[in-house]
Amino acid sequence: MAPSSSAEEPQPNEGGKSEAFDLSADLAIDASMFTDDADQEAAKKDDGAKAQQAELFETEPPPWELTVEDDIAVGRIVFSEAPYGPYDYQIPEAEREHLKPGMRVRVPLGKRRHPMMGWCIETRIGYKGKRGSLREIVEVLDDEPLCDPALVRLVLWISHYYQAPTGQVFDTLIPSSVRSNAGTRERAYLTPNPDRSDEKSIELLPKKQQAAFRFLIAAGRPMTASELMVHAKCTRGPVSGLQSKGYIDVSMQREMTATTPMRWQKNDGESQQTHVPSEEQTAALERISAAIESGTGKTLLLHGVTGSGKTEVYIKAIEQIVRAGRGAIVMVPEISLTPQTRGRFERRFETVAVLHSQMTPSERHFQWQRIRRGEVQVVVGPRSAVFAPMPRLGLIVMDEEHDASFKQNEQPRYHARKVAHARAMSLGIPLILGSATPSMETWHATSTGHAELIPMNERINQRPMPSVELVDLRIRDDRTRGAISRPLHLAVQETLNEKGQVILLLNRRGFATTIQCPSCGHVVACPDCDMPLTHHRDGGKACCHYCDYTIATPPWCPACRFDGIRYGGLGTQRLEVEVKARFPDACIARMDSDTMKRPGSHQRVLSAFRSGEVNILLGTQMIAKGLDFPNVLLVGVINADSALHFPDFRAAERTFQLVTQVAGRTGRGDRGGRVIVQTFSPEHPAIQAASRHDYHQFATDEMVNRRKFNYPPLGSVARIIIRGVVEDVTEAVADSLLGRLEAARQALGSEVRILGPAPPPIPKLRGKYRFHLLLQSTDSAQLGETIRRATDSFTIPEKDDVQYVVDIDPIDML
Numbered sequence: 169m170a171p172s173s174s175a176e177e178p179q180p181n182e183g184g185k186s187e188a189f190d191l192s193a194d195l196a197i198d199a200s201m202f203t204d205d206a207d208q209e210a211a212k213k214d215d216g217a218k219a220q221q222a223e224l225f226e227t228e229p230p231p232w233e234l235t236v237e238d239d240i241a242v243g244r245i246v247f248s249e250a251p252y253g254p255y256d257y258q259i260p261e262a263e264r265e266h267l268k269p270g271m272r273v274r275v276p277l278g279k280r281r282h283p284m285m286g287w288c289i290e291t292r293i294g295y296k297g298k299r300g301s302l303r304e305i306v307e308v309l310d311d312e313p314l315c316d317p318a319l320v321r322l323v324l325w326i327s328h329y330y331q332a333p334t335g336q337v338f339d340t341l342i343p344s345s346v347r348s349n350a351g352t353r354e355r356a357y358l359t360p361n362p363d364r365s366d367e368k369s370i371e372l373l374p375k376k377q378q379a380a381f382r383f384l385i386a387a388g389r390p391m392t393a394s395e396l397m398v399h400a401k402c403t404r405g406p407v408s409g410l411q412s413k414g415y416i417d418v419s420m421q422r423e424m425t426a427t428t429p430m431r432w433q434k435n436d437g438e439s440q441q442t443h444v445p446s447e448e449q450t451a452a453l454e455r456i457s458a459a460i461e462s463g464t465g466k467t468l469l470l471h472g473v474t475g476s477g478k479t480e481v482y483i484k485a486i487e488q489i490v491r492a493g494r495g496a497i498v499m500v501p502e503i504s505l506t507p508q509t510r511g512r513f514e515r516r517f518e519t520v521a522v523l524h525s526q527m528t529p530s531e532r533h534f535q536w537q538r539i540r541r542g543e544v545q546v547v548v549g550p551r552s553a554v555f556a557p558m559p560r561l562g563l564i565v566m567d568e569e570h571d572a573s574f575k576q577n578e579q580p581r582y583h584a585r586k587v588a589h590a591r592a593m594s595l596g597i598p599l600i601l602g603s604a605t606p607s608m609e610t611w612h613a614t615s616t617g618h619a620e621l622i623p624m625n626e627r628i629n630q631r632p633m634p635s636v637e638l639v640d641l642r643i644r645d646d647r648t649r650g651a652i653s654r655p656l657h658l659a660v661q662e663t664l665n666e667k668g669q670v671i672l673l674l675n676r677r678g679f680a681t682t683i684q685c686p687s688c689g690h691v692v693a694c695p696d697c698d699m700p701l702t703h704h705r706d707g708g709k710a711c712c713h714y715c716d717y718t719i720a721t722p723p724w725c726p727a728c729r730f731d732g733i734r735y736g737g738l739g740t741q742r743l744e745v746e747v748k749a750r751f752p753d754a755c756i757a758r759m760d761s762d763t764m765k766r767p768g769s770h771q772r773v774l775s776a777f778r779s780g781e782v783n784i785l786l787g788t789q790m791i792a793k794g795l796d797f798p799n800v801l802l803v804g805v806i807n808a809d810s811a812l813h814f815p816d817f818r819a820a821e822r823t824f825q826l827v828t829q830v831a832g833r834t835g836r837g838d839r840g841g842r843v844i845v846q847t848f849s850p851e852h853p854a855i856q857a858a859s860r861h862d863y864h865q866f867a868t869d870e871m872v873n874r875r876k877f878n879y880p881p882l883g884s885v886a887r888i889i890i891r892g893v894v895e896d897v898t899e900a901v902a903d904s905l906l907g908r909l910e911a912a913r914q915a916l917g918s919e920v921r922i923l924g925p926a927p928p929p930i931p932k933l934r935g936k937y938r939f940h941l942l943l944q945s946t947d948s949a950q951l952g953e954t955i956r957r958a959t960d961s962f963t964i965p966e967k968d969d970v971q972y973v974v975d976i977d978p979i980d981m982l
């Protein structure tokens with residue numbers, strides 16, 4: 169991004185919010201917004217390009233044009249709390265050369281008694297406002313920027329596109345453990361003062377001090393006082409003496425106290441060998457290689473069926489990057505950070521940083537510093553890995569790119585795919601998106617020329633895709649009492665007899681999903697969310713799955729005191745009980761977020777499954793992703809429709825993805841595999857397509873549906889959620905926001921459809937009433953601009969206690 173045009177027209181200080189980021193009228197990511205600094209420098213040296221550069225990038229007029237007032241150095245600062253800025257401040261003389269974008273500062277703000285921490289986003293020379301009207305930066309907090317110029321530009325882009333305060337984006341980009349220097353301490357290092365290191369000066373010292381001082385000189389490196397005491401065999405006295413006489417210089421250095429975290433255990437049962445690439449893998453690699461060598465930003469979709477060996481392709485592509493002395497980022501859904509995925513990368517590269525949510529702050533900080541120093545070849549992590557400060561980044565990979573966990577559901581509500589794209593384009597490097605079930609967004613991009621499609625249609629060793637059998641739950645014969653139909657029961661029995669393993673998917677945790685009184689009909693619900701509580705058998709708890717509100721499950725109806733309360737609906741706990749009763753000789757493990765709370769629990773369950781100790785693995789969508797176990801001969805889907813009837817235009821897409829992905833966990837060895845899908849809607853196109861592993865059919869049908877309403881990827885959607893404690897006050901705020909949106913739309917002449925305000929599917933959450941507005945347009949730039957204009961000076965009186973959030977490209981519609 170070029171420094172904005174308004175940088176040349178300095179804004180009034182504080183109080184006058186400067187409209188700094190007129191990025192690009194078109195929000196579609198534009199590579200030119202991210203021209204690398206080095207490129208800028210090169211371009212500036214090029215005489216021919218000079219004139220144009222001056223227009224595009226220049227912030228500093230040549231020195232001979234400076235008037236006295238123009239010689240003021242100005243830093244533009246943003247904050248992560250309101251008022252967010254940006255505001256201009258004068259840079260103190262001593263910091264002029266030092267302060268750079270990406271550093272933190274302390275500055276006075278309003279009438280606050282203490283200076284506020286803020287982030288510098290720009291520095292420039294020259295201020296045309298009133299003389300002396302700029303306040304001064306009090307302190308610069310960092311020795312070096314916490315992000316390089318390219319990352320600063322990425323922050324500005326995210327802030328603009330997702331309409332999130334720039335300071336908050338910085339806080340997301342730079343982990344709090346880095347900001348607080350977690351796991352470090354300051355240590356004093358001693359070096360000999362060169363002016364006193366001559367023989368004459370040394371001889372003036374008492375014996376013990378002489379000995380210690382000679383030792384320090386001979387050591388030829390800085391030492392701490394205690395190190396010197398140990399090595400020179402002296403007490404503190406002589407060292408302090410040398411210090412007070414000025415023979416020793418002291419400098420403070422911040423150091424990590426943490427050491428390298430343990431690498432994942434290597435004997436995880438996986439083979440160590442690298443594979444000879446298959447024909448399709450070779451073809452894919454050739455195209456990726458070409459993209460790497462082209463030195464231009466490019467998105468590649470690796471559309472490979474489950475078990476086609478996508479991971480091997482990523483690894484070979486990264487090997488090429490590493491040979492060229494560069495690094496790569498690999499993003500995976502958090503759940504794929506199992507030992508299996510980790511192991512595959514850790515075995516093949518010397519230095520891998522694995523980031524995950526269970527790291528301690530000091531581990532996180534330690535890894536961040538390693539990455540930033542360029543000591544790491546590959547970073548593997550969840551969505552936040554897209555921000556890894558890798559210095560010579562050469563490739564970004566996003567595995568299972570369709571996964572919803574790549575979208576952050578709190579401010580800033582970024583999608584890591586979009587951010588990865590922006591980062592890759594700005595650096596001129598390839599972005600590989602991999603999936604067996606690509607998102608409609610990415611699929612559409614391959615037909616508009618925004619992404620290159622690389623298909624891998626065959627499984628490794630030409631293994632066939634598993635056959636999928638649909639069981640119609642509406643037909644009585646197939647329905648036995650309980651969750652498992654007769655065909656599924658028989659199939660499990662057969663598989664166990666053949667010493668094969670079984671995976672059973674049920675995408676709801678808990679025991680019973682409703683607790684209802686058969687006498688009066690009362691449903692036990694969360695007081696804060698109005699949603700039915702789920703009964704959890706362990707501990708006899710009733711929990712809200714939206715806010716974690718938990719009570720002891722009531723033994724009788726809280727409304728009418730009838731004591732025959734009924735547990736309805738099926739969760740993984742109840743399924744576990746049923747499976748145990750049906751197959752008493754089998755060893756069963758359950759995997760859902762209730763059983764996977766403790767660190768290492770994944771690893772334990774999965775290694776028990778790999779070793780064959782566990783025969784049946786049942787669980788939520790956690791077990792649908794990425795697992796690669798050859799002895800899984802049967803996959804059962806208990807209820808394929810659970811997500812199908814959600815009020816969400818992506819319901820069919822989610823269902824197709826989930827069923828296809830879990831079906832893909834079988835047939836990965838020589839013994840084949842089969843899949844049984846239980847459903848109430850066997851004729852539904854998404855379920856039909858999944859049963860035939862037919863992504864193309866699904867995508868074609870689905871695109872027709874999306875086109876009818878211009879839903880993404882054909883149009884853009886934004887959602888504004890308004891929440892407050894008092895229902896009608898909240899609704900009134902939502903209405904006035906609607907008024908502003910309509911006015912903005914008219915003023916801009918933009919073609920934006922506005923729906924609502926209406927209560928969303930979850931009308932109350934954590935004690936707050938909710939309303940939402942949905943905005944739709946075929947032009948994402950107009951959509952963004954309309955919201956920006958409507959919310960620009962929109963403030964809600966504090967007494968109303970109502971907040972709103974803007975969610976651009978929302979994934980969660982509840």
Ligand SMILES: Nc1ncnc2c1ncn2[C@@H]1O[C@H](COP(=O)(O)OP(=O)(O)OP(=O)(O)O)[C@@H](O)[C@H]1O
Pocket residue numbers: 443444445446449472473474475476477478479480603604628793794795796832
């Ligand atoms: N060229 C090869 N020759 C033999 N085996 C291979 C080859 N490439 C990959 N494999 C093996 O095939 C299996 C499937 O590969 P992988 O897990 O990468 O598939 P995938 O495409 O990522 O599947 P999914 O989308 O289901 O996660 C793995 O056990 C892997 O080690």
Ligand SMILES: [Zn+2]
Pocket residue numbers: 694695696697698699712713714715716717934
């Ligand atoms: Zn709740």
